[in-house]
Amino acid sequence: MTDRMTISLTVNGDAVSREVSVRMTLADFLRHELGLTGTHLGCEHGVCGACTILMNGRTARSCLTLAVQADGQSIDTVEGMADGDDLSPLQQAFIDQHGLQCGFCTPGMLATITELLNTNPDPTEHEVREWLSGNACRCTGYQGIVDAALAAAKTLQGKVP
Amino acid sequence: MSWVGSAVKRVEDPALLQGKGQFVDDIHLPNMVEAAILRSPYAHAKVGAIDASEALALPGVHAVIAHADLPTELQAQIPLLVPNPAIHYPVMQYVLAKDAVRFAGEAIAVVVADDRYIAEDAAERIIVDFDPLPAAGDFRAALEPGAPTAHAERDDNVAAAFSQAYGDVDAAFANAAHVFREELFQHRGAGHPIECRTMLAAHDPVTDTLTIWANTQAPHRLRDVYCRMTGAADNQVRVISPDTGGGFGSKVQAYPEHMAIAAAATQLGRPVKYIEDRREHFLATHQERDQLWDLEIAVDADAKILGVRGKLLHDSGAYLPWGIITPFISASTTPGPYVLPTYKLDVTCIFTNKVATTPVRGAGRPQATFAMERLMDRVARELDLDPAEVRRRNYVPAAAMPYAVGLTFRDGSPVVYDSGDYPACQAKALDLADYDTFRAKQEAARSEGRYIGIGVASYVEGTGLGPFEGATVKVTPGGHVIAQIGASAQGQGHRTMLAQIVADRLGVTPEDVTVTGGNSADLAHGIGTFASRVTANAGSSAHVAASNVREKILKIAANLLEASEEDLDLEGGRVFVKGVPEMGKSFGEIAVVANGMPGFSMPDGISVGLDDTTYFKPERSTYANGCHVAEVEVDIETGNVAILRYVTAHDCGTIINPMMVEGQVAGGVVHGIGNALFEWMRYDEGAQPTTVNFGEYLLPMATEMPTIEQTHIESPTPLNPLGVKGAGEGGTIPAAAVIASAIDDALRPFGVKITQVPVTPEYLLDLIAQRRND
Ligand code: FES
Numbered sequence: 001m002t003d004r005m006t007i008s009l010t011v012n013g014d015a016v017s018r019e020v021s022v023r024m025t026l027a028d029f030l031r032h033e034l035g036l037t038g039t040h041l042g043c044e045h046g047v048c049g050a051c052t053i054l055m056n057g058r059t060a061r062s063c064l065t066l067a068v069q070a071d072g073q074s075i076d077t078v079e080g081m082a083d084g085d086d087l088s089p090l091q092q093a094f095i096d097q098h099g100l101q102c103g104f105c106t107p108g109m110l111a112t113i114t115e116l117l118n119t120n121p122d123p124t125e126h127e128v129r130e131w132l133s134g135n136a137c138r139c140t141g142y143q144g145i146v147d148a149a150l151a152a153a154k155t156l157q158g159k160v161p
Numbered sequence: 162m163s164w165v166g167s168a169v170k171r172v173e174d175p176a177l178l179q180g181k182g183q184f185v186d187d188i189h190l191p192n193m194v195e196a197a198i199l200r201s202p203y204a205h206a207k208v209g210a211i212d213a214s215e216a217l218a219l220p221g222v223h224a225v226i227a228h229a230d231l232p233t234e235l236q237a238q239i240p241l242l243v244p245n246p247a248i249h250y251p252v253m254q255y256v257l258a259k260d261a262v263r264f265a266g267e268a269i270a271v272v273v274a275d276d277r278y279i280a281e282d283a284a285e286r287i288i289v290d291f292d293p294l295p296a297a298g299d300f301r302a303a304l305e306p307g308a309p310t311a312h313a314e315r316d317d318n319v320a321a322a323f324s325q326a327y328g329d330v331d332a333a334f335a336n337a338a339h340v341f342r343e344e345l346f347q348h349r350g351a352g353h354p355i356e357c358r359t360m361l362a363a364h365d366p367v368t369d370t371l372t373i374w375a376n377t378q379a380p381h382r383l384r385d386v387y388c389r390m391t392g393a394a395d396n397q398v399r400v401i402s403p404d405t406g407g408g409f410g411s412k413v414q415a416y417p418e419h420m421a422i423a424a425a426a427t428q429l430g431r432p433v434k435y436i437e438d439r440r441e442h443f444l445a446t447h448q449e450r451d452q453l454w455d456l457e458i459a460v461d462a463d464a465k466i467l468g469v470r471g472k473l474l475h476d477s478g479a480y481l482p483w484g485i486i487t488p489f490i491s492a493s494t495t496p497g498p499y500v501l502p503t504y505k506l507d508v509t510c511i512f513t514n515k516v517a518t519t520p521v522r523g524a525g526r527p528q529a530t531f532a533m534e535r536l537m538d539r540v541a542r543e544l545d546l547d548p549a550e551v552r553r554r555n556y557v558p559a560a561a562m563p564y565a566v567g568l569t570f571r572d573g574s575p576v577v578y579d580s581g582d583y584p585a586c587q588a589k590a591l592d593l594a595d596y597d598t599f600r601a602k603q604e605a606a607r608s609e610g611r612y613i614g615i616g617v618a619s620y621v622e623g624t625g626l627g628p629f630e631g632a633t634v635k636v637t638p639g640g641h642v643i644a645q646i647g648a649s650a651q652g653q654g655h656r657t658m659l660a661q662i663v664a665d666r667l668g669v670t671p672e673d674v675t676v677t678g679g680n681s682a683d684l685a686h687g688i689g690t691f692a693s694r695v696t697a698n699a700g701s702s703a704h705v706a707a708s709n710v711r712e713k714i715l716k717i718a719a720n721l722l723e724a725s726e727e728d729l730d731l732e733g734g735r736v737f738v739k740g741v742p743e744m745g746k747s748f749g750e751i752a753v754v755a756n757g758m759p760g761f762s763m764p765d766g767i768s769v770g771l772d773d774t775t776y777f778k779p780e781r782s783t784y785a786n787g788c789h790v791a792e793v794e795v796d797i798e799t800g801n802v803a804i805l806r807y808v809t810a811h812d813c814g815t816i817i818n819p820m821m822v823e824g825q826v827a828g829g830v831v832h833g834i835g836n837a838l839f840e841w842m843r844y845d846e847g848a849q850p851t852t853v854n855f856g857e858y859l860l861p862m863a864t865e866m867p868t869i870e871q872t873h874i875e876s877p878t879p880l881n882p883l884g885v886k887g888a889g890e891g892g893t894i895p896a897a898a899v900i901a902s903a904i905d906d907a908l909r910p911f912g913v914k915i916t917q918v919p920v921t922p923e924y925l926l927d928l929i930a931q932r933r934n935d
Pocket residue numbers: 040041042043044045046047048049050051052061062063064
C-alpha cells in the first residue's frame with residue numbers, strides 16, 4: 001500500500017491539488033499544507049468542535065477527517081467567509097454581540113452556525129443552543145455566540161436586529 | 162465624550178473572525194522541526210536506562226533528548242518562585258525526569274523529527290527501564306500513617322502546613338448560642354482552555370539569542386526562569402506570547418516543557434515547535450483538583466456570626482511550582498463579605514502522585530466561598546430563616562469601608578476591603594431575580610410534582626494585586642499612537658481596554674491606538690496575566706503614561722505655538738489653541754521636536770522622546786464583590802439539575818468596557834457551573850488518570866447553560882487612578898455555592914444537603930435515596 005496519494009479538491013472556491021501522506025488529517029492539511037491556519041485544533045478527538053469546517057456545505061470535524069477523504073469534495077473554511085474586507089453578516093454579528101474572546105473556538109462556531117442558518121433560517125434560542133451542543137467555548141459562556149447566531153439570522157432575513 | 166465606560170467593539174475581533182489570528186501553531190519558520198514528548202505511563206516509578214536507538218533509526222528523526230542529554234544547567238529542577246516557610250519539602254519537577262517519575266504524564270524525553278507524526282512514531286519506540294513504586298493517590302488517604310509516599314525519600318506526604326487565624330475563636334465558640342459543622346469535599350478540575358499549551362523556540366547563533374513563542378500568561382516570568390536556570394542574560398532571551406486561546410491559570414507557569422523545547426532548539430540549531438495535545442493537557446498541565454474542608458460556625462441567637470474554625474486539606478500534587486498560593490488564597494477568602502469576629506483555619510497541603518496543582522480561574526476562592534456559603538445556608542436552615550436574611554444580618558456595612566478583616570495576606574500586608582456595598586449588591590441581585598415572588602412559584606411547581614429551588618451566594622474577591630505591571634505609551638514622528646504592555650492576553654480584550662484608556666488621555670479614538678502586549682522585549686519587567694490584575698495594574702500604568710505624554714505634548718506645543726498650556730486642546734491627533742483648530746500642530750510634528758535634531762541641543766526642560774513608561778505599583782489588592790442568585794429544577798428520578806435562571810450583581814469598581822465585563826462574568830459563571838455540576842478530573846486509587854478526553858471529562862456546553870442575567874454596581878477603588886478592580890474571575894467564584902444552595906432549596910422536602918461539588922446525578926440520587934430511607 002502506498003502511503004502517499006494525490007488529492008484534488010475545492011477549498012473556499014479554489015481548485016487545489018496536492019500529494020499528501022495518507023494518514024494526514026484534513027485539519028493538518030488545511031493548516032500546514034495550505035497555510036489556512038484559521039481552522040483550529042482543540043482536542044483532536046472529535047469533541048470540542050474547534051476544527052469544524054464545511055464539507056459540501058455540511059459540518060465536518062477536520063481533526064477526524066483524513067485529507068484523502070476530502071478528495072473530490074468542496075471545503076469551506078473561515079478564511080472564505082468574508083467578501084474581501086467585508087465581513088459576512090454572521091462575522092459582523094460576532095463583533096456586535098461579543099461572540100468571541102480568545103477567538104480559538106470561533107472558526108468552528110462560525111462553520112456550525114452557518115450550517116444551522118442554512119437549514120433553519122429563523123431558529124429559536126433553544127434551537128441555537130441545541131445546535132451548538134458539539135462546540136465547546138471556554139471563554140464566553142456561550143451567551144454572545146447564541147446572541148450572534150440570532151442576530152445574524154435576523155440580518156440574513158432582512159430584518160434589522 | 163469618554164471612551165472609558167462605553168461598550169466599544171473589540172479591536173481584536175476582525176482578524177480573529179477571518180482566521181487571521183496568529184497563534185503559536187500558526188507560525189511556521191524555515192527549517193523548523195516538530196517535537197513530541199515521551200511521558201511517564203506510571204504515577205510513580207524509578208527511571209533507569211533509556212534506549213532510544215530504535216527511535217533514532219526512524220527516518221526523519223533528528224534527536225531524542227532525555228535528562229542526561231540536557232545541558233548541565235537544565236539537568237535541574239524548575240526553581241520554586243514563591244518560597245514560604247510553611248513548606249516542609251520544597252520539591253519541584255525536573256526539566257526532564259532524572260531518576261524518578263512522580264505522576265503519570267511527567268516528561269521524560271523530547272523527540273524531535275520532521276513532523277509531529279514521525280515524532281510520535283519515534284516516541285513509541287523508546288524503551289525506558291521503569292521500576293514501578295506504590296503511589297499516593299487520594300489526598301485524604303495519603304495522610305494516613307503508612308500510606309505510600311509520593312516522594313520515595315520522604316516519610317510522609319505533608320508538603321506544607323500553616324494556619325490563618327485572628328481573634329479568640331475558641332472563646333467565641335464557648336459562648337455561642339449555636340454551633341454547626343460541615344465536612345465539604347470540593348473538586349475543581351482544570352482550566353482547559355480550548356487551545357492547549359504551545360511553544361516554539363528558535364536560537365539565533367549569530368547573536369546568540371533565543372526566542373520563545375509560547376502561549377504563556379506570564380512571558381517575563383518564563384524569560385526570567387529560563388535565564389535563572391541557564392545563566393543567560395535577559396537581553397539574550399525573548400519570550401513572545403502571540404494570540405492565545407484562553408488560559409484560566411493553566412498557562413501561568415514556566416513549565417518544564419518550555420525549558421526542554423528551548424534546549425532542543427539550541428542543541429539542534431533549528432526552530433523546534435511543540436504543540437501539546439488534549440490528552441497530554443489532561444496529564445501534564447496543572448490543575449486545581451481537590452480540597453476537603455472540615456468547618457464549624459458559631460452564631461448567636463440572632464444568627465450573627467461569632468466565629469469560624471476548622472481544617473483544610475489541599476491536594477498539592479507531586480510538586481510545588483506555585484508554592485502554597487492556592488490554599489493560602491482559600492484560607493484568606495473564607496470571611497468573604499461578612500463581619501467575622503474570630504477565625505482559625507489549619508491548612509495541610511498534601512503530596513500525591515498527580516500533576517501539580519496551581520491556580521485555575523478563581524484560584525482557591527470558589528472553594529472558600531462554597532465553604533462559607535454552605536455554612537450560611539446551614540445557619541438559615543437550622544434557625545428557620547431566609548438565607549438572604551442571614552447574609553444581610555452579617556454583611557460588612559458600606560459605612561465600614563475601608564474594612565480591615567483581621568487577616569494578613571501572603572505579602573505580609575493586612576487584608577483591607579477598600580470599597581463596596583454588599584447589602585446593596587445583594588438587593589440588586591434579589592430584585593433582578595424576583596426573589597420575593599419565588600416562594601409562590603415554588604409552591605405551584607411542587608403541587609405539580611416539580612422540584613424547583615432558589616439559591617443565593619455572595620463573595621469578596623481580592624484582585625489587582627501587585628507588585629506592578631508596566632505600560633509604555635508613545636507617539637511617533639509619523640503620528641502613530643502606540644501602547645505597549647508586558648502582560649499577555651488570552652482573550653480578555655486587553656488591546657481594546659488599553660486603547661480606550663489611552664484614547665481618552667490623548668483625545669484620539671481607540672482605533673487610532675495600536676496596542677501590543679506579551680513581548681518580553683517591549684518592556685523590561687513584567688509579572689503576568691492572572692489574579693484579575695491586568696486592567697488594575699497595566700491599565701493604570703497606561704493611564705499614567707498617556708497622561709505624561711499628554712503633558713509633554715502640551716508643554717512642547719505651548720512653546721511652539723507661543724500659547725499657555727491651559728489654552729490648548731488635544732483632538733484627532735492634533736494639539737491646538739482652544740476654539741482655533743488651525744492654530745495647532747500634529748502629534749507627529751510634536752514627536753519630531755521631542756525626538757531631537759542631530760547636532761542641536763534639546764529644547765529647555767524637554768526630556769527625550771514623546772513617550773513614557775510607567776510601572777504602576779498598587780499599595781495593596783483591591784476587593785471586588787458580587788452576589789449571585791440561581792434558580793434550578795431537580796429531576797428526582799434522574800438526578801439531573803437544570804438551571805432555570807442565573808442572575809449576577811457584580812461590582813468591579815469603575816467599568817472600562819461594559820460589554821467586555823459582561824463577557825467576562827458570563828464566561829466565568831459558566832466555568833463555575835462546570836465546576837458545580839460537570840467537571841471532574843478522576844484518578845484511580847493508584848493515581849492513574851481515568852478522564853483524559855472530553856468524552857470522559859465533561860465541559861459545560863451551550864445546550865445546558867442558561868442566559869446569565871446581569872446587573873452591576875460601580876464602587877471605584879481609591880487604590881488606583883482609574884478606580885478599577887478585576888473582573889475576570891468573579892463570575893466563577895460563587896457559582897458552585899449558589900447552585901448547591903438552590904439544589905438544597907429545591908429538595909427541601911427530602912431534607913437533602915449538598916456537601917460535595919461537582920454535584921453529579923449519581924451523588925444527588927444517592928442523597929435523595931438516603932433521605933427517603935431515613
Ligand atoms: S479538534 Fe476536532 S473536535 Fe476538537
